[in-house]
Amino acid sequence: MPYSDFDTKKRFARLPALLLPWYAKNARDLPWRRDREPYHVWVSEIMLQQTRVEAVRGYYERFLQAFPTVRDLAEAPEETLLKLWEGLGYYSRARNLQKAAKLIVSQYGGEFPRDYNSVRALPGIGDYTAGAICSICFETSVAAVDGNVLRIAARIAEKDEPIDLPAVKKSVAQSLQEVYPAGHCGAFTQSLMELGACVCMPKVTKCDICPVREICLSHAHGTQATLPKKLPKREKRVEPRTVFLLECDGAYAIHRREGKGLLAGLWQFPNTEGQLSPSDALQAAESFGVKPIELLRETHKTHIFTHIRWEMVGYHIRCREKSEVFLWATPEELQSTYALPTAFRIFLGENT
Numbered sequence: 001m002p003y004s005d006f007d008t009k010k011r012f013a014r015l016p017a018l019l020l021p022w023y024a025k026n027a028r029d030l031p032w033r034r035d036r037e038p039y040h041v042w043v044s045e046i047m048l049q050q051t052r053v054e055a056v057r058g059y060y061e062r063f064l065q066a067f068p069t070v071r072d073l074a075e076a077p078e079e080t081l082l083k084l085w086e087g088l089g090y091y092s093r094a095r096n097l098q099k100a101a102k103l104i105v106s107q108y109g110g111e112f113p114r115d116y117n118s119v120r121a122l123p124g125i126g127d128y129t130a131g132a133i134c135s136i137c138f139e140t141s142v143a144a145v146d147g148n149v150l151r152i153a154a155r156i157a158e159k160d161e162p163i164d165l166p167a168v169k170k171s172v173a174q175s176l177q178e179v180y181p182a183g184h185c186g187a188f189t190q191s192l193m194e195l196g197a198c199v200c201m202p203k204v205t206k207c208d209i210c211p212v213r214e215i216c217l218s219h220a221h222g223t224q225a226t227l228p229k230k231l232p233k234r235e236k237r238v239e240p241r242t243v244f245l246l247e248c249d250g251a252y253a254i255h256r257r258e259g260k261g262l263l264a265g266l267w268q269f270p271n272t273e274g275q276l277s278p279s280d281a282l283q284a285a286e287s288f289g290v291k292p293i294e295l296l297r298e299t300h301k302t303h304i305f306t307h308i309r310w311e312m313v314g315y316h317i318r319c320r321e322k323s324e325v326f327l328w329a330t331p332e333e334l335q336s337t338y339a340l341p342t343a344f345r346i347f348l349g350e351n352t
């Protein structure tokens with residue numbers, strides 16, 4: 001196991017004494033740090049996966065205003081939930097939150113479970129999130145290891161095994177777990193997160209103000225910029241698409257995506273694979289039964305998903321007839337009511 005050697009363990013053992021006083025002085029005031037309510041910590045941790053802290057703030061506050069308790073979330077209409085999640089991406093996170101909320105209500109009477117295995121068994125909760133919730137809310141000594149913690153560990157111990165290997169994650173978790181300080185587990189988890197977010201960042205390392213620099217081998221040898229190592233990234237698949245903004249009497253045609261796969265069940269503008277020419281796009285619009293009058297605008301946009309890149313051309317077409325194949329929504333309704341993923345919403349600004 002790469003992180004189980006004596007030297008690494010000795011370095012990790014010093015982490016609590018170095019990090020806890022630093023965290024007590026330097027922790028940012030974030031809305032989800034104001035209490036240790038598991039529902040709040042859980043929602044914030046799910047939102048923070050793949051999303052920046054600054055982007056999450058507003059979403060977090062609106063979400064808790066709409067659903068102040070687990071029970072409110074469990075009972076929320078899916079449309080309201082997805083609308084609140086709109087723009088955060090990775091919509092399965094929102095659906096899993098609700099699935100888990102329903103389980104918490106049906107199996108635990110609305111009380112968040114307190115033991116690690118029960119938390120880990122909830123939909124959408126992996127090792128990291130379960131570790132974060134249990135250490136922060138219940139003072140359980142279980143490590144929460146995400147990309148931030150792996151990066152810090154690789155630099156402190158100066159290890160070059162790729163951090164995306166499961167064996168590396170397991171080894172870091174085991175070695176850190178041994179040094180979790182009883183009574184300060186939550187603060188320790190958060191101090192590691194804070195170090196990764198503000199001091200030992202992916203491209204910038206503020207070693208001169210880093211509280212753990214005296215135990216950091218990368219700092220001693222000047223190798224911070226070369227660590228951590230990662231496995232080579234899979235190339236994103238490029239998918240050309242055509243998006244239709246069909247407008248009739250100030251309303252736009254939308255319909256639901258299929259219940260499976262990318263952006264499952266969300267609303268979308270009609271779209272098709274491949275990039276059509278303007279004349280082919282008008283012909284396609286005709287086949288939707290909307291009687292196109294004129295092509296108002298052509299726009300080109302790119303949207304990047306985890307493994308796919310959509311290269312899109314959007315055609316804004318004025319139409320004579322509201323085909324019943326679609327639901328017709330005004331720009332105001334698109335803002336207030338329907339969850340339209342960013343991949344489609346990016347066409348709206350210039351066209352409405």
Ligand code: SF4
Pocket residue numbers: 152155156199200201205206207210211212213216217218219224
């Ligand atoms: S000393 Fe530098 S490289 Fe080491 S943990 Fe701190 S910021 Fe990261």
